[in-house]
Amino acid sequence: MAFMLRLLLLLFLAGCASIDPRPVGVDRRIAALPAAGAAIERPVVIRWNRHMVPWVEAETDRDLFFALGLVQGHLRGAQIALMRLAARGRLSEVAGPFATEIDHALRILDFGRAAPAIRAAWPEETRRLMAAFVAGLNHATMRAEPPPEFALLGLAPEPYTEDDLLAIGRLAGTDVNWLGYLSILPARGTPGFARLWERTVAAGTSAPEAALPPDRRLALVRDILAGTSRAGSNTVAVAGRRSASGGALIGSDPHLALNLPNLWLAAGMRSPSFHAVGLMVPGLPFLGVGRNPEIGWGGTNMRAASSDLFDVSRLPPEQFRTETVRIRQRLWFTATREVRITPLGPVLTDASVLPRRPGDVIALRWVGHEPTDEITALLAAARARNGQEFRAAFDRFGVSAQNMLWAGRDGSIGQFYATTIPARREIPREDPVLDARDAAATAPWQRLLRTPDLPYVVNPREGFLASANNRPEPLGGRTPPVLGYFFSDSDRVARLREMLAAQPRATAQDIMAIQADTRSPRAGRLAAALVERLGGTPEAAPLIEALRGWDGDYRVDARAPVAFEVLLARLVPLLQPEERQGETGNRRSPESQWNFLTAFLLPDLDALPPGRRAAVLREASAAAARDFAALGTWGDMHRLRVSHWLFNLPVVGGAFAYGDHPVGGSRETPMKTSHGLVTQRHAASFGSMARHVSDMADPDANWFTLWGGQDGWLGSAAFADQVPLWLERRSIRIPLRRETVAAEFPRVTRLEPAR
Template sequence: MAALLAAGLLLSACAALSPRAVSTDARIAALPTTGATVERPVTIRWNDHMVPWVDAETDRDLFYALGLVHGHLRGAQVALLRLVARGRLSEAAGPFATDIDHALRILDFGRAAPAVRAAWPEETRALMGSFTAGLNHAVMNGRAPPEFGLLGLSREPFTEDDLIAIGRLAGTDVNWLGYLALLPSRGTPGFDRLWQRTVAAGSSAPEAALPEGRRLAVIRDILAGTGRVGSNTVAVAARRSATGGALIGSDPHLGLIQPNVWLAAGMRSPSFHAVGLMVPGLPFLAIGRNADVAWGGTNMRAASSDLFDVSGLPAEEFRSHTVRIRQRLWFSAERQVRLTPHGPVVTDAAVLPRRPGDVIALRWIGHEPTDEITALLGAARARNGEEFRAAFDRFGVSAQNMIWAGRDGRIGQFYATTIPDRRAIPADPVLDARDPAATAPWGRLLRTPDLPHVVNPRDGVLASANNRPEPLGGRAPPVLGFFFSDSDRVERLRELLASRPRHTPADIMAIQADTRSPRAGRLAAALAARMAGIAEAAPLVAALHGWDGDYRAESRAPVAFEVLLARLVPLLAAEDRAEATTNRRAPESQWNFITAFLLRDLDALDPARREAVLREASRVAATDLAGLSTWGEMHRLPHAHALVNLPVLGEAFFRYGDYAVGGSRETPMKTSHGLVTARHNTAFGSMARHVSDMSDPDANWFTLWGGQDGWLGSAAFADQVPMWLERRSIRVPLRPETVAVEFPRATRLAPR
């Protein structure tokens, strides 16, 4: 019987494990148009890369067609996002994922959906209903994706609440990763100092050092890979542009996995005329432009959550309910979820790290009825920067540092979020739920209109890169968070923007591909000076001589620098953090900690011990260096499907290869990594690019790491990989006559 079951599973999986090649024309022809419910004729045009451009006579038809396209191109991906957002991974992965699902049910990304839906304006309700109907038409009437047989999934229509939950998953608070990394150490010797240093460094939460564990690694991949956790955005005012129009460039940083978490599209209807990047399963443009305004956002890394110790609350303040988790090929499991006035009790999740006995609740803005969908629908129709900012009045998660460029030549920046009004950084990441001062900020929520903004800065350029929030328009921001990216990326972006009086779109594209880290160059020079005269360090000093911090793929200096860090950082762990000496994933391994404290800690040692530490680190690092070649040979960009994480089958069938790549943790072209001494893969970084020139409605370029089509075997599944590597882009114009030429294939939807 077991053999028959295994054979049946293998047979059902064949379409995914050995997908049939499908041409672009065949995939477009497979779009299920029969029975589509549109009011007026709709035309969907396609280019060679299967980028859709939808032209509709009514707004409702536009969003129906967009939903149809999302379901056709990314139906399997949206189905998997629903499994994650709804805590239903066990339906595909079996008992392995039960504890993961329990954690996801506790986080409950769909908790606020009914309240969000009830507060929608009538227009949002109508457009969301049309989008969901189109998505469901494709999902229920098209061919079942190859992954369904492998994962044991069946067709299931989406609800609007499902899509809201997916939106909240994309709006995950990046700070959760930082919290999870710190919780197990609370109360241990040296924790107070670790927290103080963490806040001082502004440690970058996506690179947070979580404890080892396969299930926890899945949680980490979910939170860092699906949320909008990173990005660069730059803007140039018309007076600093060689074309006469304002310029903007955005490159989001997320998980480097296939299918891409973005989908490029163009659209026109009576109220909408825009192009940009959409999240599969959601009806808005998160990055893009219309005729009058272009925009991009970087995650502000704001703390839209607080942790509360609820162990001292009376029993009547806890509510509990049972959730049933269906498990593939096994019986259903039951778990308890407890809720308090301060949020769900996250320490009830066995898979999440914490100290024994902790009872900690998570309060998150994502559990409140903010309205990101209405905000971004309004943003896509803004006619100037002021209208664009006003659209974000009720925006909540994830907090974004928004930058815009206008057809009028102006540029601007503002903070888009709903956030507790904190007056100070807490002394502990876990607050006392019984302390009125700790809970008071949640009674004083700040929104976008309350926060600083700037229009037309004096130097005519703007840059954002997940760095610590800065004053805008002469106003300092309130306490917005604790964990931010190092200032290395934003420093380099500003350096490049200042390097010439006027910029072209090609210059913006070159900035996106830049691989230099100024702080790495300065730190390498400082370390080389301190190692002078140490015989064991001679090969490292020679390799680092004159290095400016450029992580070019063909360079050898980054190899010397990184192996030196990997050997030196653990040796410099503080005495009260002795466990960090053997843990390469300790908080001290993060780039923020390294740039803030490495030289300070090294110089604080007495001279004899400092020389001994440098000698030992150099001895081992020189051996590492002798066995390695260039940075690109050591630092690899993997090309793999999300199913690569499947046990047994994943690596064999869903890893397609890897490529030499430049960049590092905090270079403009981000390809993140930790402490490394051998060949390794980057898993997080630059995975899409957008540039627009506001002097020309057709001057808009996009590239995805991967391709537009999520269908395994499709010609458009990975056709943009060479383009991404070669820094080429796809033009997505606004003028209808240009669209007709460059998007020659047409699909027409007719009213019944």
């Protein structure tokens, strides 16, 4: 025991550099880039602005991607290393036995399963550029000073393989529907489950906000799946005929975990084949959001169900293949676990950390285990010269399913569904778990629909387009097939369209204002309906006074959203069936989600006998009025915490919180800052964490902001320097013209071929 205590003390001391890092200026961090010995063919110039945004210019495509890998490894080395650990099910190597069952679950999901088949099918160009990117990433990883987090986590530099990065890509492409499935699986077979599933489908439960049982390990799984996948977003496009400049406008607002470092990295690039600016996922070689001289693009998670669950309990034993996996545990012995695989996918319920009904044997069939090719798709998309070429680039795209919007220099705009999806004809009516022996249940997997099979639209009559994770709609007069079950409420997309319609000649600044909008019209309507029902309830007087006339604006300085939210938090648990009382208060019920509230709160309240309804309103109002009296404005209650992802560590995690700020917005406002049922001060953990706006009339008119900063190095001046910009709704310009880049990115790093 004494030895273990001494070892823990040594580990703690070794990690002190990350707990209390030394300040490092931008120039010093740029100088630390390991430029010597770069494996390039021709000289490369990397320009930087004061926020450490890199603009890379190379004479060959291969050298461009080596430099991009080098830059990513330098700026986000610790982040990429942790994403590899999660994608490979190796978290126990830093977290010890606490994470063993999490790793078992991740090994079952096996994000790298399709990697060999994907590599085998790559075109020669993808193979060459990917090899160069990995070489650049490894140059930074193996030659630079290890990031401060490595000492705390017990990590050592380790080279990456292409399969590692493909696994990271699959992790980023996680099916967000898994969280929806996990939230309801434990209730299968219980009284009322069929009704719960029916209401879940009708409401279109927003899967990233799905309520799971309160377990620390399960919470970490949730953070991994929802925090690293491209789970949300808003994107709008405005045709040139409706813009002030005459050029089409594109605005993208990704929604992900609100931790630092950001899950995006801004960059500019130029080589013989590439000339673009945008946002990259660390560890991956493509632009997920951005523009080139001819076309700009953004996407929102389509929330399509790229997975199905199958009851495999009655399959014959010979259809199960068992693999033994070894899980290394920090400060402890190596553990072994078994992974069972069936023709319909791995057995998900073998993971003890995931919620399920006792005795269930359920396999997961996921498109992410198929050899789709997102890297080739997005490399081609970055070079598209028009909307037709852009859509054609997504022919083999698979996960995560994206609702892609584009805007062209010629003023055109368009939208299409980018995915590979089972050819479903209907939604399961009583149970999301299908019978593996039923040919009709497995038939959709015999024909996978791809982007060319799905609807699209070019230049709609309205002159604008908006997408916000809403239920898929007809495009170009074609109705989409059954694509999933768990979609966001329509509040965001309706508000986006309302604001776009009000701008006959929109500007880039108008798009930026739309991204920062904090109004939820549906919240205003729901509040008005509750005020009407509270009219005869004396206990509700202060709430009625605050809510009367409220338009649903979650402004920082407003009191009405406080009254509304505490009333919801006190009312919703009282409306649950007796056998589920208490679940919603602990955020364990699907009924606590916004989709359920807007679909069922008023009908459920009105369905109560008059006496019971009056008693529920009195009880909820009395408690909510006490909460309201003790609270200030929405910004006092609703906070945006500035914290590193290490904040989640036990004991030392508090050292990685750097303060919090009042913030507006809510679950389904355009500026999304998600939360559950709340009665006190709380922090938003998921929502708007990056912004992009481009005016296609001007190659230099491109603006980006990250929640946090470019540099993941603890103590760096560029670690959180964009937080004030984000809060003040300001952005960084990343131009395309060479002369503008030279003027606005004055710091220069030169890479020379090794002799």
